[in-house]
Amino acid sequence: MNSRTFSRRQFLTTILATSVAPAFVRAQAGRKLNVAIIGCGGRGAGNLAEIAGAGENIVALCDVNANNLAAAAKKYPGAKTFSDFRKLYDEFKDFDAVAVSTAEHTHSFATLPALRMKKHVYCEKPLTHNVWETRKIREAAKAAGVATQMGTQIHALKNYRRVVELVQSGAIGGVTECHVWVSRAWGLQSEEAAKRNHDIVFVTDRPKEAQTPPAHFDWDLFLGPAMERPFHEVYFPGPKWYRWWDFGSGTMSDLGSHWNDLPFWALKLDAPTTIEAAGGPAHAELAPATMSATYEYGPRAGMPACKLTWHQGELRPALWNEKKIPQWGDGVLFVGDKGMLLADYNKHVLLPEEKFVDFKRPAPTIPDSIGHHKEWLEAAKNGGPTTCNFDYSGGLTEANHLGNVAYRVGKKINWDSAKLECPGTPEAAKFLKREYRKGWELI
Numbered sequence: 255m256n257s258r259t260f261s262r263r264q265f266l267t268t269i270l271a272t273s274v275a276p277a278f279v280r281a282q283a284g285r286k287l288n289v290a291i292i293g294c295g296g297r298g299a300g301n302l303a304e305i306a307g308a309g310e311n312i313v314a315l316c317d318v319n320a321n322n323l324a325a326a327a328k329k330y331p332g333a334k335t336f337s338d339f340r341k342l343y344d345e346f347k348d349f350d351a352v353a354v355s356t357a358e359h360t361h362s363f364a365t366l367p368a369l370r371m372k373k374h375v376y377c378e379k380p381l382t383h384n385v386w387e388t389r390k391i392r393e394a395a396k397a398a399g400v401a402t403q404m405g406t407q408i409h410a411l412k413n414y415r416r417v418v419e420l421v422q423s424g425a426i427g428g429v430t431e432c433h434v435w436v437s438r439a440w441g442l443q444s445e446e447a448a449k450r451n452h453d454i455v456f457v458t459d460r461p462k463e464a465q466t467p468p469a470h471f472d473w474d475l476f477l478g479p480a481m482e483r484p485f486h487e488v489y490f491p492g493p494k495w496y497r498w499w500d501f502g503s504g505t506m507s508d509l510g511s512h513w514n515d516l517p518f519w520a521l522k523l524d525a526p527t528t529i530e531a532a533g534g535p536a537h538a539e540l541a542p543a544t545m546s547a548t549y550e551y552g553p554r555a556g557m558p559a560c561k562l563t564w565h566q567g568e569l570r571p572a573l574w575n576e577k578k579i580p581q582w583g584d585g586v587l588f589v590g591d592k593g594m595l596l597a598d599y600n601k602h603v604l605l606p607e608e609k610f611v612d613f614k615r616p617a618p619t620i621p622d623s624i625g626h627h628k629e630w631l632e633a634a635k636n637g638g639p640t641t642c643n644f645d646y647s648g649g650l651t652e653a654n655h656l657g658n659v660a661y662r663v664g665k666k667i668n669w670d671s672a673k674l675e676c677p678g679t680p681e682a683a684k685f686l687k688r689e690y691r692k693g694w695e696l697i
């Protein structure tokens with residue numbers, strides 16, 4: 255290595271190591287990113303493979319499950335290992351970016367310090383555990399000016415792009431109604447329904463007995479900000495914890511992140527004006543297998559007011575039940591004044607089909623994605639856009655959480671997005687925000 259290269263490297267290392275280095279300084283470096291991975295098993299393993307596969311350096315690994323940590327460390331022996339992400343942030347600052355794939359109730363705790371340190375952040379869906387946390391993360395991301403991306407990788411596929419173009423070009427006219435349905439029925443339900451719906455665990459209340467956590471698993475760190483409770487196998491690993499309000503937000507926020515993303519994008523949605531859910535009464539600890547939530551949106555950017563209904567588990571829209579549309583297991587149906595458009599992750603069809611036989615679809619206007627993870631990595635290096643940055647995905651996440659808020663309150667709520675409150679329904683406040691275990695405040 256000649257002295258010129260060495261001094262340039264030294265210079266860059268010094269600049270890059272400072273936690274306040276703005277994104278553009280890193281961009282000039284044109285080098286590989288140093289990435290920290292928080293949550294290395296489950297979905298985290300997939301994110302890790304995507305990031306390493308894109309050629310970036312994996313410099314730190316963190317997991318509360320020692321087996322998952324060891325498996326990742328074997329593949330990336332040069333990376334420093336941690337079980338507590340707070341220690342990672344305290345002790346190891348020399349990285350550019352972080353990917354967070356922990357359980358939902360720790361997402362904000364693992365992303366907020368990174369944003370404050372001006373690190374680029376990829377965070378799994380749902381971005382946060384509740385509405386208040388989401389707003390905090392959106393604001394922190396805006397202030398940081400770094401590259402952010404939520405893990406809604408379906409957004410990067412071509413199919414969603416073509417649907418957005420069709421809706422926004424007016425192919426089915428003004429859209430005043432939209433239905434989203436997902437057939438996954440996991441969560442609180444009868445034993446018979448759990449069997450029928452192939453649920454992964456059957457539980458109707460917090461277990462009374464305590465079990466000893468596996469030796470390789472740090473239950474206390476997994477709990478993190480959640481109130482203390484004894485370990486039980488009904489909680490861990492994912493997707494078992496998704497149904498417990500203390501750790502997840504049920505299917506509404508989980509799969510809503512992927513499925514409501516399409517109407518959110520196509521119909522330029524942001525904050526709803528009202529939300530009303532059905533399927534209750536709500537359980538204090540467990541999210542339901544089956545529920546629905548109807549959102550009202552005012553007119554936006556040349557689009558008429560619109561009602562969006564989320565149908566989850568065993569519920570379907572009336573048009574589906576009446577067999578007036580194809581019987582897809584999951585779908586998004588846009589109802590316009592000139593026709594309908596039915597879509598899922600990979601395909602779409604204009605309805606009624608006979609009306610659209612000679613339809614000439616608009617030329618594509620939305621460029622293809624270079625890949626969901628690659629968008630983020632490229633933005634971190636060269637400042638390009640990310641399509642699911644924390645502002646866009648934060649709006650989507652807030653809306654999904656609000657479906658749960660309406661469900662848990664058990665009545666129609668009005669939403670004041672600027673004030674972050676439900677006017678006339680003060681009892682909703684406890685579902686917009688939560689209390690944290692002592693020592694885990696999100697400041």
Ligand SMILES: NC(=O)c1ccc[n+]([C@@H]2O[C@H](COP(=O)([O-])OP(=O)(O)OC[C@H]3O[C@@H](n4cnc5c(N)ncnc54)[C@H](O)[C@@H]3O)[C@@H](O)[C@H]2O)c1
Pocket residue numbers: 292293294295296297298316317318319322337338339355356357358360378379380405406407475476478491492493508
């Ligand atoms: N984008 C997708 O298609 C997709 C698919 C599945 C899951 N997910 C999301 O990914 C996230 C993880 O879900 P999962 O099913 O893989 O869960 P999981 O329980 O398997 O956890 C993932 C990994 O994170 C570790 N972990 C958990 N809490 C941690 C903490 N506090 N600190 C460090 N490591 C921790 C776990 O030990 C595990 O190795 C969730 O937000 C989930 O919604 C996204």
